[in-house]
Amino acid sequence: MNPSCLTSPRRRGGLLRPIGVTPWSRALVKRNTWTVSETASAEAWVRDLRPLSARSAALSLLLGAEPPELRGADLVRLGETFGISGPTMRVALSRLVAAGELTTADGVYALTDRLAARQKATLVQLAPATEPFDGGWVTAVVVGAGSRSASDRGELRRAMSAARFGELREGVWMRPDNLTGARVERDELVHLTAIPDGGEVAAKALVARLWNLDEWAARSEALVRAFENPDVDEATRLAVAAATVRHLRSDPMLPESLAPTNWPAQCLRRTYDAYRAELRRTVGLSPHPYAAA
Known part of the structure; x- marks a missing residue:
């Protein structure tokens, strides 16, 4: 399932301006497994995106540079491309x-080691390594839940979500065992391998309980359409790119046997990659705008 996500691009102001509706979008609309309300909600979600702040735009550009450093004059110039004035930048x-997030010397700004490490970690999260799926599910069970504080529970929930687990109920997290190193190593967790009774039908029903796939797919299509819209300004497109990275990090990365037909994750990745490649050619960078997360 590898159709092209973008039709021939046109340029306006030097940046990518896709034309028309992609083959993936046509397939998604034709399939239409999500409801009208889900589609409308996803479109509203994209419309409500706001342009990145100067802080987030600066971090995004530096996180995408290799090495992660840029002259201040270049950051100001690039900021103006996204509607950020020089003084504001x-x-x-x-x-x-x-704040200790950047260092500066001789007019050059660079990421601190902490943010550079964050860059590498996020790149891994965007494209985690997969393994053949044999039907097994990684199951993480919390032990001693009564002694955990609210902040501890919140931290665990964020860690499990980042590892692409779904919460079956309080203290029980599951996902198909098809990702390399998917287990979250924490003292309060016990890991088991489970195989749902009922074969693939039962496994798909479990997927539906763990993740709202229709909402995820509808939002993916809305993001693709926003990238394709020639009337969207560059500041908004950068915000769409930031939202795309956050959205892709929530893709459950299901094995093919459990993923819905025409699952749009690959389409969204290709659309984002096309935007990033055009931006790299235009301004000499390859930004990953996840700093706004």
């Missing part, structure tokens, strides 16, 4: 340095 850079 300079103030944001000064505050990032004061």
Whole structure:
């Protein structure tokens, strides 16, 4: 299932301007397994995206640079491409340095080691390594739940979601065992391998309990359409790219046997990659705008 996600691009102001509706979008609309309300909700979600702040835009550009450093003058110039004035960008850079998120020397701004490590971790999260699926499910069970604080529970929930687990009920997390290193190593977790009774039918029913696949697919299509819309300005497109990265990080990464027909994750990745490649050619960078997350 590898159709092209984008039709021939056109340029406006030097950046990518896709034309028309992609083959994937046509297939998604034709399939139409989600409800009208889900589609409308997804479109509203995209419309409500706001342009990145100067801080987030600066971090996004630096997180995408290789090495992760840029001259201040270049950051100001690039910020203006996304509707951020020079003075606003300079103030944001000064505050990032004061906060210990950037270093500066001789007019060049660079990420700190902590943010550089975050860059590498996010790249891994966007494309985790997969393994053949044999029907087994990784099951993580919380032990001693009564002694955990609310902050501890929130931290665990974030860690499990980042590892693409779905919560079956309080303290029980599951996912198909098709990702390399999917287990979250924490003292309060016990890991088991389970195989649902009832074969593939039961496994698909379990998937539906763990994740809202229709909502995820509807939002993916809405993001693709936003990328394709020639009337969307560059500041909004950068915000759409940031939302795309956050959205892709929530893809459950299901094995093919359990994924819905025409699952749009690959389409969204290709659309995002096309935007990133065009931006790289235009401004000499390859930004991953996840700093806004």
